[in-house]
Amino acid sequence: MLVDVRAEGRKLVTLPVVPLSMLATFVVTVALAGIASWSMAGLLDDAGAGMDFSPEDEGFQSVHFGQAGMVVLGVLAVGGEFAGNQVRTSLLAMPGRLRFLAAKAAVVALLAALTASVTVPLAFTASQIALGEYGMSLSTALDAGVLTPMAGAVLYWVLLALLAAGCTVLARNTVAPLAVLVALVLALSQILSMVTDLGGLLPDQAGSLLYLTDKENAFGLDAPQGGAVMAAWVAVVWLLAAVRFVRRDA
Amino acid sequence: MSPEDDTPTVHHGPMRRWGPGNDDESMIEIRGLTKRFGAHTAVDDLSFTAAAGQVTGFLGPNGAGKSTTLRMLLGLDRIDAGTATVTGVPYTSLRRPGTVVGAQLDVGGAHPAHTARAHLAWIARANGLPLTRVDEVLERVDLTRAARARVRTFSLGMGQRLNLAAALLGDPRVVVMDEPVNGLDPAGIRWMRSFTRGLADEGRTVLLSSHLMDEIARIADHLVVIDGGRSVAQGTPERLTDGHDSLEDAFFALTSEVRGGVS
Numbered sequence: 001m002l003v004d005v006r007a008e009g010r011k012l013v014t015l016p017v018v019p020l021s022m023l024a025t026f027v028v029t030v031a032l033a034g035i036a037s038w039s040m041a042g043l044l045d046d047a048g049a050g051m052d053f054s055p056e057d058e059g060f061q062s063v064h065f066g067q068a069g070m071v072v073l074g075v076l077a078v079g080g081e082f083a084g085n086q087v088r089t090s091l092l093a094m095p096g097r098l099r100f101l102a103a104k105a106a107v108v109a110l111l112a113a114l115t116a117s118v119t120v121p122l123a124f125t126a127s128q129i130a131l132g133e134y135g136m137s138l139s140t141a142l143d144a145g146v147l148t149p150m151a152g153a154v155l156y157w158v159l160l161a162l163l164a165a166g167c168t169v170l171a172r173n174t175v176a177p178l179a180v181l182v183a184l185v186l187a188l189s190q191i192l193s194m195v196t197d198l199g200g201l202l203p204d205q206a207g208s209l210l211y212l213t214d215k216e217n218a219f220g221l222d223a224p225q226g227g228a229v230m231a232a233w234v235a236v237v238w239l240l241a242a243v244r245f246v247r248r249d250a
Numbered sequence: 251m252s253p254e255d256d257t258p259t260v261h262h263g264p265m266r267r268w269g270p271g272n273d274d275e276s277m278i279e280i281r282g283l284t285k286r287f288g289a290h291t292a293v294d295d296l297s298f299t300a301a302a303g304q305v306t307g308f309l310g311p312n313g314a315g316k317s318t319t320l321r322m323l324l325g326l327d328r329i330d331a332g333t334a335t336v337t338g339v340p341y342t343s344l345r346r347p348g349t350v351v352g353a354q355l356d357v358g359g360a361h362p363a364h365t366a367r368a369h370l371a372w373i374a375r376a377n378g379l380p381l382t383r384v385d386e387v388l389e390r391v392d393l394t395r396a397a398r399a400r401v402r403t404f405s406l407g408m409g410q411r412l413n414l415a416a417a418l419l420g421d422p423r424v425v426v427m428d429e430p431v432n433g434l435d436p437a438g439i440r441w442m443r444s445f446t447r448g449l450a451d452e453g454r455t456v457l458l459s460s461h462l463m464d465e466i467a468r469i470a471d472h473l474v475v476i477d478g479g480r481s482v483a484q485g486t487p488e489r490l491t492d493g494h495d496s497l498e499d500a501f502f503a504l505t506s507e508v509r510g511g512v513s
Contacts, residue, residue, distance in 0.1 A: 007376035014368035015361060084401065085358035088326060089369075089416065092353050093376035095325045095342040249327040 004094055004103035005110075011090075012107055017076055022115045025069025026122075033062035033123040037130035044134050055136045056146060059124040060211050063153045066119060067204070070112055070157045071181045074164025077108045079174030088250055097246045101169065105162060105238065112161035116154040124150065152210030152223055159227070160185070162234050163203055169241035193218070203233035277301050277455050278323065278424060282332035285318050285479075292318045294479040295332070300457045300472070302423070305450045307470030307487075308459040309501070315479035316459040317356070320428050324353050336424050348377035351424045352417030356432065357409050359416070362402035366393055366412055369401060370419060377420050387415040391445075407438040414445070425449050427458045431465055443469050467497040477505045 012018045037058055044051060081087040094100040124146070128135035136144065167177040185204045193199030197218035200206065209215055209226025221229065278300040285293040293315040300306035310316050321327040323334040325342035334340065336351050344350050360369045370384040388394050391411040396404070404412065410430060417425055427446065431439045447469045450456045460466045467473070467487040475483040475490065482504050483490055487497060494500035 003378055004376060007372050010368075010375050011361075011364075011372035014365070014371065015363055017363060080361050080363075084360050084362045086361045088355065089359040089373065090376075091326055092324060092355075093348060093373050095344065095347055247328075249321070 001099065001103070004099055005106050007093070008103040008107040009110070012077055012080070012111065015076075015080055017080075018073065018111070021069060021072045021076060022111060025066055025073070025115055026119045028069065029062045029066030029119050030123045030126050032065055033059070033127040034130045036061055037127040037135070041131050041134055044131075053134070054214060055128065055131055055134060056141075056144060056149070057212060057214055058131065059127040059136070059141075059146070060149065060153060062123045062127065063120055063157075063211065064208070065186070066123065067157060067160055067185050068182050069115070070161040071164045071178065071185060073112060073115070074108055074161035074166075075168045075174055075178045075181070077111070077161075078104060078165045078168035079178075082172055082174070091250050098242060101238075101242055101245060104169075105165065108161050108165045109158050112158045113154065116157035120150055120153045120157070149211040149213055149223075152227070155227060156207045156210045156230070159207055159230050159234050160204065163230075163237060166234060166237035166241045169245055170237065201229055203230045206230050206233075277337070278306075278426075278457055279335045279338075280319065280323065280332070281334075283319060283322060283329065283334055284331035285315070285322060285327065286330050292479050293322070296476065296479065296481055297332075298474045298481060298484055300424075300455050302455045303450060303453045304471040305446060305456045305458060305469055307466040307473045308457055308476070309463055309466060309473060309497075310459075310461065310476040310482075311505075312461050314461075314476050316461075316476065317428055318479075319476075320353075320355070320426055320457075320459060324351070324355075324426065346377045346420065348373065348379070348420035348422065350420070350422055351426060352420065352422035354410070354413040354417040354425070354427045354430060356428050357406060357413075359413055360401040360409075362400065364401050365398050366401065366404075366415075367397045369412065370416060373416050374419050379420055383419050383421075387418045390418060391415045392441075406433045407435070410434065410438075410442070422454070424455045425457070427456065429460055430458060431460060431462060439465060463497040463501055467491065473497075475501060475504065 040058060044053060081090060090100055091097065094103070128141065164177060164181050167181060168174065171177045184202070189199060189202045189205050192202060193205055200218035206221060206226040207230030209217055209221055209223050213223070217226065280299070281297050283293055283296045284291065296319060308316055318327060322329045323336065323341060325340070341347060341351060366388065367384055370387065371381055374381055374383050385394070385397070388397050391414050393408065393411055393415060396408060401409070401412065414430070430446065431442050434442060443465065446456055446458060450471070458466060458470070470487055473485060473487055473490055474481065491497050491500050494503060
């Protein structure tokens with residue numbers, strides 16, 4: 001299994017678009033955190049004390065936009081198999097189809113965890129620095145227990161990358177899962193949640209409870225429950241993907 | 251620059267590492283193999299073997315079921331009935347398949363954005379092979395100069411040779427080739443022919459599919475001819491060609507007989 005994971009890892013990191021998507025996720029998320037929080041500081045200057053504002057949630061705002069990078073990573077990691085029929089070579093090298101899928105999922109999770117554990121803390125820090133006097137200092141942030149939602153945000157990104165990868169195994173192409181999932185996480189799930197309470201059970205709506213501590217949820221889920229709902233989505237998608245992938249001709 | 255300049259890298263001669271006497275399992279065995287796509291039977295109760303140290307030519311027109319047979323043998327397509335084994339076991343049960351069976355399938359199989367070296371490197375890793383093998387096989391198929399080039403820039407012939415390099419990474423004793431001379435120019439065909447012969451002369455089992463009858467008849471020791479998913483003839487090229495001007499003539503005589511007989 002370790003041999004398979006290493007082979008998958010080498011396959012993906014030597015594909016220029018994969019490290020590029022990780023780097024772009026990092027740069028865009030941290031830059032966005034700085035710019036958004038800097039302009040928020042300007043708003044706070046104008047509005048005075050009258051505004052309802054949490055510097056902690058502000059520190060995670062860019063994580064919300066940067067998550068699109070995890071969708072891209074997950075989709076490309078699997079979608080690459082269907083470019084040039086690479087999947088044929090993969091199955092010749094690893095004829096155990098479940099083993100191949102497990103190695104793929106492991107590498108996607110590892111790459112997402114790596115990206116997230118660098119990006120999330122630095123984006124949060126950039127945000128607090130840009131907020132200036134409205135931001136949290138390191139000690140107040142630690143006192144406020146900010147490490148827990150940070151770990152939650154990293155976990156959320158990993159789950160999202162896995163969800164995207166699983167959907168791509170099912171779809172067997174890149175365009176459809178990329179379009180649907182980016183639209184979902186950036187806008188659609190928000191809109192659906194306003195239309196129906198059930199929207200609160202969408203994977204990203206439930207999963208984002210892992211790091212947005214003040215977020216309202218129609219089902220009153222707490223952070224671990226929200227994470228569990230998202231993990232269930234990931235598990236179901238991968239189960240369907242595995243059944244389909246094992247049964248059909250390559 | 252032309253491919254045949256470096257043909258000395260093909261090892262001819264008596265270097266028999268896996269001769270028939272050394273290992274009587276080193277062969278391919280197809281028994282009653284059947285594949286259906288809906289109502290259409292693509293491969294119909296097909297049986298044949300490929301012996302060690304021989305080039306077995308697997309011939310038939312396009313759509314005869316050659317690729318489907320090879321894909322079932324290699325675990326890519328599901329088998330509806332019968333068995334297909336390499337060295338006595340199904341391909342999918344091999345732990346590091348690349349070290350036992352090398353498969354060069356038709357064009358494709360590599361991500362267009364990978365370099366030749368990166369493509370071979372992950373395959374080597376998946377088979378537990380050292381990365382030094384990558385440069386060795388690139389040299390053996392004359393792709394050393396293209397090692398850092400992206401696969402999307404490759405010509406058809408280079409793509410075929412890249413797939414051949416991938417097949418040889420694990421120094422396998424069984425080599426399966428699907429239409430290896432498809433789309434190659436005469437120099438490329440000549441190179442591939444001599445290369446394939448060299449593989450068998452080293453004692454490897456070579457199973458080679460093609461719709462180009464006479465190209466294959468020149469290098470094969472044994473022929474399996476199929477049409478409509480069924481075996482129509484098996485034997486040495488000499489025996490199958492006997493009484494006809496070429497293998498192709500013999501094939502058309504054979505298949506028209508079969509078709510006449512069936513319908």
